[in-house]
Amino acid sequence: MDNQFEPIPREKFVFVQQDANLHDQKLETKNRSYFFDAMLRFKKNKSSVVAAYILLFLALFAVLSPLISPYDVREIDKRYVNAPPYVEALAEKGWSLFNGAVTHDSQNDASMDYWKGIAEETGHDPVLGILSKQVKQVKSRGKMVENATYKIRTNKYFEIGLVYMVFSYEDFEKIQAWQDRTGLQVIYPYVDPKDIQGISNNPNIWYQVKDNKGTAVKDENGAFIPAYCTAAAAEGAPYHSIRIAGDNGSYIYSARKSGAVQCRVEYYNYYQYVNGHAPQYYFGTNEKGQDLFCAIGMGARFSLVFAILVSVIRFVLGTIYGAVEGYYGGAVDMVMERISDVLSGIPFIVATTLFQLHLAQKVGTVPSFLFAYIATGWIGMAALVRKQFYRFKGQEYVLASRTLGASDWRLMFRHIFPNSLGTIITSCAMMIPGVIGSETSLTYLGIVNLSEFVGTSIGELMSLGQRSMTTSPHAMFWPALFFSLLMISFNLFGNGLRDAFNPTTRGED
């Protein structure tokens, strides 16, 4: 037995086709993948591209607005509840949407004087404009008197004017130091209620009045006559900061109040002293006093992250379940279909409620909300995957692969699944607006309350806005606008994706 072969040296091997020409033409076009192709088709669809940009903008807004806004969702100022949007720079350019205006009906001459008083004393004129003026002849004490009523627009931020506040001696000193540094007047001269007919609940009256309703006494030029207190004995603490115009040094700026001082404080400037910035709510505030600009962003952040999380989990569960159903068919399919029948029959609101009632105490609101979404939500996905598997599992390439000995798992996820990926991805994208929509409805109805976790939610903002709709429509307008834009652009974007991935279904909307 001689099995020993001589090793053949490398040099003796020669290519058979050493000089032969290959007559195949080289491919001149680039190789295009399925996804690249889909991208190209997507870009042709104008409305979807626009929707994609709007979506990007909304997502950026959600990320950035809580960072830009000087406020926090939980930061609430009781005096600026239901405040309309106010941005000083835009208001000066004449953008009436952002001038912080509210409308007041039936203002008589006395109340017009009141607004004028605030404007003269603080320099911040609350009256933006007079919308209409009605003059009626009214009989009063046997004489005909002209009685005018006005409809005016006022700036809600300035109309607060002055408020009574009580400070400790240190705080009083600190405010004075701040006044000296910035030149903004916070503390205004004190007015003794005795000098203004005993009115003690209206710090905005600094002029002489003739009755306890606050009707002003005017001098011969029609100007107010100041009623500031000059009794040095009543002074609470020494005042050495800036004084208002017309003060010859005799006005006192605080009144004694057992261990503290009471002052008249201009709230707009006091706010700057406390917070370091002027009160400006870009989108206004709602009934609770939350800054809408920040709150919408916070709510949207939660909605987006939550919806994507839900979609991913549903995608995984639904794919596995649907793949097993569709691939094995027969009795397995029958049993699994019955299970999903039962689960899909449960109304979503019932599932959410039961999960909230049972689990919210133990694992928290958000996880139990998430469970509710996952518990029944994956069925749509499973049905879709099952259909795709029925479509592909009998095809020749699957049979060929099986003949070659591929395992079930490999057939399912290496051969069939990639072919149905386009459809599945599209329905995933379409699922996101659905999740956001139902999440918003449930928070709107108050069945799920997210305020402990994120501070707020778009649904809660809208239900608060709905309640105060007549007095401050902006509190509904901004969240509704944001939410509608989000839903519209998500749906348009999803449609574009679907058309791009499945060109055969184009135009079915």
Place this chain on the structure above:
Amino acid sequence: MLKYTVQRILLMLMTLLIITCMCFVLVRMLPPVQLPAEDPHTKVILARREAMGYNKPYLVQFGIFLRDIFTRWDWGVSDKLYFGQDVAAIFMDKLPATMIVNIYSILLSIPIGISLGIWAALKKNTIIDHLISTLTMVVISVPSFVYAFLIQYFLSYKWGVFPFLMNSGRNYLDWSMFVSMMPPVLSLSFGVIAGFTRTTRAELTEVLTSEFMLLARTKGLTKGQATVRHALKNCMVVVLPMIFGEFIGIMSGSLIIESIFAVPGVGSLYINSINGRDYNMFMLLTVFYTAVGLSAGIVVDISYGLIDPRIRMGSRK
């Protein structure tokens, strides 16, 4: 067909029973509502709870629950919202309002939705079609409570066309009642109209391009004749079941719209029973909503088979 129908209905009843059982057990597992000590109803309710087997195993309780329903139509008494009153009676009292609001909304939506859909399909790829399709897309995406806000703010508050809330009272055929129902009806209709438009357009454009339409034209029918007699008929195979489905669905109403406009219907009752933890009420309404949802699905499937003999889903396997 009959066999298939019976099969589907039996299957549905079984599904309903399983879901009811699941929800029932989950609800009974919650601690029962604390009753006010001095109220004279408390004794009655406690006695009824004893009779309903609150201290027995859950499945026995479920048996008692079913027995009471089948023998006496007794769904228990409300222990929170309508203290001591019969739950089923309150439910029957609330149902008409929901149904009437929703019937009006469907009646308004069908003609508008379908004609818009037909118009868009006939003018396919023109500016009208694009306008209608885009608007449909936009309207479908925006949820109904945004329409409710717009209608309530502009029509009711600013211009005063409609009252702010729906009238209370029970005479639903009154004119002023009809006017006060319009805001919820309109808010509900937007989405339904858009749904009808979208389906009609999609179906009709497909039918219009099929070959028998060409045949109909070649044999001498005018475009109108061909569309009405051949295309529309075929398109109705899809649209009619949708209408049936909506008609069943109207009973469930809209939870949000009802609470915004104070419609005295089952939707707001449901929300109140959830937020107020009125478990018997919640149980009844859960069964109701589940049944409505399941039967809507069945009606759609069966009506497909009835309308179009080619689609007999039972003969699939």
